[in-house]
Amino acid sequence: MKIFIMGLSPYARNRGVAAITSVLLVNLIRAFPNAEIVMWGGYPEPPLHSPTSLYYKILRERKRTKIKVFHEPWERMAYSFRHQINRTFLQLIYAFTKISKDCITAEILDSDIVLSFNYGDCFSDLHGIFRDIIVILRNYIPIFANKKLVFGPQTIGPFRYKAAKYLAINILNSSKIKYVLPRELMSVIFLMKYLKDNKKIVFCPDLAFLLEPSYDSLTEIPSQAFEKGYIVTAFDPHMMGSISDYSKVVKILAQALGDFIKITGKYVVFIPEATTPAGLDCMKVAEDVKRLLPSKITDSIIVLKDKHTAEELKGLINYSELVISTFTHALITGLSCGVPVIGISYNVPKMRQILSLFDMENNVLKPSDVYASPDNLVKKAMDLTKNSDLRYNLQMKAEKVKHIIEKQFISILFDMRSL
Incomplete structure (x- = not known):
């Protein structure tokens, strides 16, 4: 056949x-x-x-x-x-x-x-x-x-x-x-x-949802990140606003993630969810965000290289406490591991429908919500990382x-x- x-x-x-x-x-x-x-x-x-x-x-x-x-x-x-x-x-x-x-x-x-x-x-x-x-x-x-x-x-x-x-x-x-x-x-x-x-x-x-994880990429994560905990992020510059607003978007993300690190002491890992030879992708966003943060915080920012497989990224997400992303499939990977997620998207119906399988449809923010108040993103991220019962419930739903x-x-x- x-x-x-x-x-x-x-x-x-x-x-x-x-x-x-x-x-x-x-x-x-x-x-x-x-x-x-x-x-x-x-x-x-x-x-x-x-x-x-x-x-x-x-x-x-x-x-x-x-x-x-x-x-x-x-x-x-x-x-x-x-x-x-x-x-x-x-x-x-x-x-x-x-x-x-x-x-x-x-x-x-x-x-x-x-x-x-x-x-x-x-x-x-x-x-x-x-x-x-x-x-x-x-x-x-x-x-x-x-x-x-x-x-x-x-x-x-x-x-x-x-x-x-x-x-x-x-x-x-x-x-x-x-x-x-x-x-x-x-x-x-x-x-x-x-x-x-x-x-x-x-x-x-x-x-x-059925992808089997690999844990080869965990060697790039320092032991302190496992001790203090880390969240995973991936942002598509095209989904956060027009290219003319790119500098503004990066500043807002840097502010929100910087505040999250200061308050919680956790690490932030940027993953290569989708990359292009053209260069304006999630890895450029990661480098530009890191460049705007003070040196004492940048040690808590980890930017993975564009060499990791989908299986390796899933293994890394499996040990994280939260996924924040504009990429639907990064959120799917998190949900399949029982990890809470926050989605950022203009196309709210599609992303919200996928998250509704896990009763997390209210965790989708529009870019305008993040621009208006980066504190909203920080607060939601802190609430989700503190909720120990949530992960167990998500894991049960993931199996179903x-x-x-x-x-x-x-x-x-x-x-x-x-x-």
Whole structure:
């Protein structure tokens, strides 16, 4: 059997994507030990490492499974919208006419099942209408190629644009779609309203909850941090405001984290949750925040290098007392370990829905809330780190969520054998 996966890559610099890729590959190989797996992700191959370490472990342990990865050079990812849309339409024509002139289309035509993860959540309009429409249109390629299609766990809605909503409903109602796995209840409600066949809908939280941790990165954490305790942070500069406000954002974060360190004596660890060759990422935020703090406080700031895998970051988060992040998957990692979290996001419905599985939906702050009063962030962080009963309750809920995912997703993988 040949399985084609759209939207994931073992070369992803976003550790959330890397975590999903690891979990998916592990379980695919268990369900289809002799399968050939082809992956098409829009991520370039890093020169020295892969954030998905399990990818290499799988290749070593499972010689029978063939895994092929198509990745884009970084320059090509920056191509114009016109180039991307032209390429997508050519692929649609090749799929419809069954002409194997394009390497991606040829692999899809040769596959038995297609799994679509949509480069994240293209059905929730996170990246702008033009980018989303391109990614949504790519889901027509396997449909035109007459292939069975399964949508992996992702957010579906809310929609800002009617065009994206129309395309999503049209795709998801195709007879070629066998399963749609929404990861939040708001997505379930949307699908129940618009899908003609509700049997396709299977609620399944994010696969990253199942990622196995590794503890190799703990050697970078000084013993004093374990004694006094530490929190984990990761901030996307693009999610905290416009780039013109970057200096203001960094100053506010430095003020809030500096006050937290002074009051509690705890350490703050910045992790490389998502990095880019362009450089304006969570690691730049970390360095700039550290630069603004007094020297007597900077000893309590730890900035990890961009070499750690998704599994290693989960191991580090597992020993932390709190996760504060603009990245949804950093929060998911914290919740899966039973660690309390604080999310900062403009896209409150999506993040709040994920946190609602753990009754933590009120822990999502808008950037404007943090700007107006950094003390709000400090107070909330202190309250969560002091609550010893909270972690136990979160760990119990994490086990229940993991059980739901294992039951739903694993059963679907085995059902795919008969599709």
